[in-house]
Structure formats: structure tokens, C-alpha cells
Amino acid sequence: xxxxxxxxxxxxxxxxxxxxxxxxxxxxxxxxxxxxxxxxxxxxxxxxxxxxxxxxxxxxxxxxxxxxxxxxxxxxxxxxxxxxxxxxxxxxxxxxxxxxxxxxxxxxxxxxxxxxxxxxxxxxxxxxxxxxxxxxxxxxx
Numbered sequence: 001x002x003x004x005x006x007x008x009x010x011x012x013x014x015x016x017x018x019x020x021x022x023x024x025x026x027x028x029x030x031x032x033x034x035x036x037x038x039x040x041x042x043x044x045x046x047x048x049x050x051x052x053x054x055x056x057x058x059x060x061x062x063x064x065x066x067x068x069x070x071x072x073x074x075x076x077x078x079x080x081x082x083x084x085x086x087x088x089x090x091x092x093x094x095x096x097x098x099x100x101x102x103x104x105x106x107x108x109x110x111x112x113x114x115x116x117x118x119x120x121x122x123x124x125x126x127x128x129x130x131x132x133x134x135x136x137x138x139x140x141x
Contacts, residue, residue, distance in 0.1 A: 012118075013084055015118060016084070016089055016113075016115050016118070017082060017084065017089065019038050019118065019120070020038075020082065020089050020091060020113055021079070021082070022035075022038070023035045023038050024077050024079060024091070024093070027061065027077060028077040030065065032058050032061055032062050032065070033058065033062075035058070036054060036055070036058060038119065038120055039054045039119065039120045039121075039123070040116070040119040040120065040121045042121075043119075043120055043121055043122065043123060044121070044122045044123070045057050045122075045123045045124075046122070046123065046124040046125075047060075047124075047125055054123065057123070077093050077094070077095055077096075078093060078094045078095075078096060079091060079092075079093055080092045080093060080094060087114055087115045087116070088112060088113065088114050088115075089112070089113045089115070090110060090111070090112050090113075091110070091111045091113070092108075092109070092110055093108075093109045093110075093111065094106055094107065094108055094109070094130070095107040095109060095127075106130050107127050107128065107129060107130060108127070108128045108129075108130050109125060109126065109127045109128075110124075110125070110126045111123070111124070111125050112124040112125075
């Protein structure tokens, strides 16, 4: 594994965690474009359904949020877990809407952020629908 971008200090780890937390705070309050400041301009994205780049991904997130709002459903992110490994941060989230309660419904997501210094330079996201009736008694979380 390439460790050239590994955090040089605990302060850098905390700074990166704060960046990711602030990014999700902005997204959850509808301030998607403000969150772009945390990404390098040439950030690689790996969502197979969106044209590459953080700009098109952000535009798709805005459109999805508007669609949820049009359906009288206010989206909100809940961070369940945040893990740091070298230059990577993994975040396990639930995307709720006003019709969901924290125990059921919405989407389960995993977000992977790769950093260089204080900028996100690469991003992955994986999403699963959370059904109200699931065979696994442990649930989605």
C-alpha cells in the first residue's frame, strides 16, 4: 500500500475527520455547492451512474434532494460510523427522509474519501435501499 499520503500527525487525522463531518453537515442542510471547497478541482469520482468528476456528482445529489423535497420528504444524513486508515476515510451513513424513522427505511451508504494534504482527491460511494421488512434480524445497522 502506498503510504506517501498517510497523515503526518494526529492533528492531520482530526482535520480530515472534521472536513468529512463538515461536508456531511453542509450536504444535510442543502448546501451542496459549499461542500465543494473540500475537494480538489480534479477529484476523481467512482460512481458508475454519474459522469466523472465531483461537479456532476454534486449536481446529481442536488437533483435527488429536490426530487425528495418535491415528494414532501426532507432528506437528512445520519453518520453511523467514521473510520480512518492512512489517507482514507470511510463513512457509513443512513440517508433518511421525513417519512423514514432511524430504525427503518431510507438508504444505507458507504462513502470513501482519499485525501492528499487537506483536499479530497478521490471519492467512492456505495448505496443500498433499506427495506421496512428485512430477513436479517440485525437490520441494516
